[in-house]
Amino acid sequence: MRTLLSFILFYFPNIIAIGAESFVENSKLDYQVIRDNLRSLDSRLDKLIHAIEDANDSSSKTANLQNSQSLDSRQNAQKSFLTQQTDRSKDKGWDLLVLRELALEHSPDLLIKKADTEEFEKEISVLRFSYYPTANGKVSYNDYVKISQFETYSEPEPYKTFSYGIDAKWVLYNGFKTRKQINVANLELEKSKLALIYEEQAVLKKLTNNFFKALSSQVKLNFLPKIESVINQKLSVYKKQLSSGVVDSLLVNNAVRDLENMRSQYLESKLSSELSKAEMNLILDTDDEFWINHDKFIPPPDFQFKNKFESKDSVSEYLGQSGIEIAESKYELTESENSPVLELIGSTGHSSRDRLKFGSTGHEITLGLNLSIPISGRFLTRRKLSKARVAIEKAELLKHKLIKQQKNQFLTESFKLNQAEKTLKLQQELWRLQKERLDKIISMFSKRMSEKSVILMERETLLRREMFLELSRISYIKQKYILDLIQ
Numbered sequence: 001m002r003t004l005l006s007f008i009l010f011y012f013p014n015i016i017a018i019g020a021e022s023f024v025e026n027s028k029l030d031y032q033v034i035r036d037n038l039r040s041l042d043s044r045l046d047k048l049i050h051a052i053e054d055a056n057d058s059s060s061k062t063a064n065l066q067n068s069q070s071l072d073s074r075q076n077a078q079k080s081f082l083t084q085q086t087d088r089s090k091d092k093g094w095d096l097l098v099l100r101e102l103a104l105e106h107s108p109d110l111l112i113k114k115a116d117t118e119e120f121e122k123e124i125s126v127l128r129f130s131y132y133p134t135a136n137g138k139v140s141y142n143d144y145v146k147i148s149q150f151e152t153y154s155e156p157e158p159y160k161t162f163s164y165g166i167d168a169k170w171v172l173y174n175g176f177k178t179r180k181q182i183n184v185a186n187l188e189l190e191k192s193k194l195a196l197i198y199e200e201q202a203v204l205k206k207l208t209n210n211f212f213k214a215l216s217s218q219v220k221l222n223f224l225p226k227i228e229s230v231i232n233q234k235l236s237v238y239k240k241q242l243s244s245g246v247v248d249s250l251l252v253n254n255a256v257r258d259l260e261n262m263r264s265q266y267l268e269s270k271l272s273s274e275l276s277k278a279e280m281n282l283i284l285d286t287d288d289e290f291w292i293n294h295d296k297f298i299p300p301p302d303f304q305f306k307n308k309f310e311s312k313d314s315v316s317e318y319l320g321q322s323g324i325e326i327a328e329s330k331y332e333l334t335e336s337e338n339s340p341v342l343e344l345i346g347s348t349g350h351s352s353r354d355r356l357k358f359g360s361t362g363h364e365i366t367l368g369l370n371l372s373i374p375i376s377g378r379f380l381t382r383r384k385l386s387k388a389r390v391a392i393e394k395a396e397l398l399k400h401k402l403i404k405q406q407k408n409q410f411l412t413e414s415f416k417l418n419q420a421e422k423t424l425k426l427q428q429e430l431w432r433l434q435k436e437r438l439d440k441i442i443s444m445f446s447k448r449m450s451e452k453s454v455i456l457m458e459r460e461t462l463l464r465r466e467m468f469l470e471l472s473r474i475s476y477i478k479q480k481y482i483l484d485l486i487q
Contacts, residue, residue, distance in 0.1 A: 100207060113192065124185045140163045141162055165349015173342040175339025177333065180329065191323065204485050205482060208481050211297065213273075213275075216475075217270070227463045231258050234456040237456065317399075326395070337374065340373045343370040343372075345366075345370050347366045417479035423476075434462045438461075442455060
C-alpha cells in the first residue's frame, strides 16, 4: 500500500506536468480538444484511484463507511421544509389567529358596522315613545298697543295679553303606523347584524391574504440569500475556469445575470412584505411601530377542511332575505298613510290682560278629539306605493346576486385549493428527485467523475425547489383558511 502511494506521489506531478505541456502546445486548438485532454487526464487519475481501492479491501470499506456518515450528515443538514417549519413555529412571531382577534376588535370597517347596529337599537327605543301621549308647555305675549288703530277694534283702547299653559296630544289610531315603524326598525337591526357578520368575513379574508403574502415574502427573504451565496461560489469557479480557457464567457455572464435576478427578487420581496404590513395596518388600525414587537410571521397550522357551502344556510341568503322583508315592511308602512288619524287633544292654561296674573280666575281647560282624513295625500301615497314595489323587486334581485356571488366565490376558492394541492404534490416530487440527483452527483464527484460547478448548480436548483415547495405549502394552507371563512 505504501509503495503504491509513493508511486502516486512520485508520478502524479509528472502526469500533471505532461497534461500542462499538452495544454500549452494545444492552446491554439478549439475548445473540444481541450475538454478531451482534461477528460483523458481524469481517466488516468481514476485508474490510479481504482488501483488503490483494489489493493486494500479494508481501506475501501473504511472509505465507504466515511462516505455513508458524510451522506447522513448532509441529510441531517438539509432538513425538509416541514421540519424547519415546525422548528420555526416554536419561536415567537405574529400569529394569524391573534391578528384575526385584533381585527375583529379594532377594524374601522367593523366598528362602523357595530355603530350602525347600536344606532338601530336606539331607533327602536325612540319609536316606542310614539305610543305615549305628548305634552308641550307654551307661553305667549301679545302687544296690541303697538298695533295701528283699526276700525275693527271692539275695545275702546289697545291692550296687552299674557298667557301660559300646557298642550297635550295622544294618538289613539293611525293605521298601526307606529307598530309598523318598529317592525321595520327591528328588521333593519337584524340586517345590520347580518351585515356585520358579512363584513367580518370580508375583513378576515383581506387580513388572511395579506398575512400569507407577508409569509411568502418572508420565505423568499430566507431562501434568496442562500441561493445567491451558491451562485457566487459558482461564479467564482466559472471565473477560474474562464481564466484557464476551460469555459467561455457565456457561463460567467449567465451567473452574473442570475445574481442580478436574485437581488432584484430580494428587493421585490422586501417591498411586498412592507406593503402587506401597510395593508394590515389599515385593517388593524395600527401603525408601523406595531410590527417592531416581532420580526417574523408564524405559519399557521394546517387542518382538515370539511366545510361544504350550502346557499340556503349562508349569510348571503339571510342577508338578502332580510332586505326583502324590510322592503315589504316599508310597503305596509306606506299603506298606513291612507289611514285616518284619531287624536285625543287637551290643553290647560291661564290668560290675563295688561299684566301677568297667577290668580284663580282666567284658567282655561279644553279636551276633545281630532280626526283627520287624508284626501289629496292619497294620490301621493299611490306613487309612494309604486316606488315601494320597485324596492321589493330590487331587494329580490340583490338577494339573488348575493347568493350567486358567495357561491361563485366558494367554487373559485375550492378550485384554487385543488390546484394548490396538486402544485404542492408536484413540488414535493420535484424536490425529492432533485435531492436524489444532487446525492448522485456528490457521489460521482468523490470519484472524480463530475466538476464542482455541476454540484453548485444542482445545489442551487435544490434550494430553489425547497423555496417553491414551501411557497406551495403556504398557498395550500392559505386556501383552506380562505374557504373556512365562507359561510
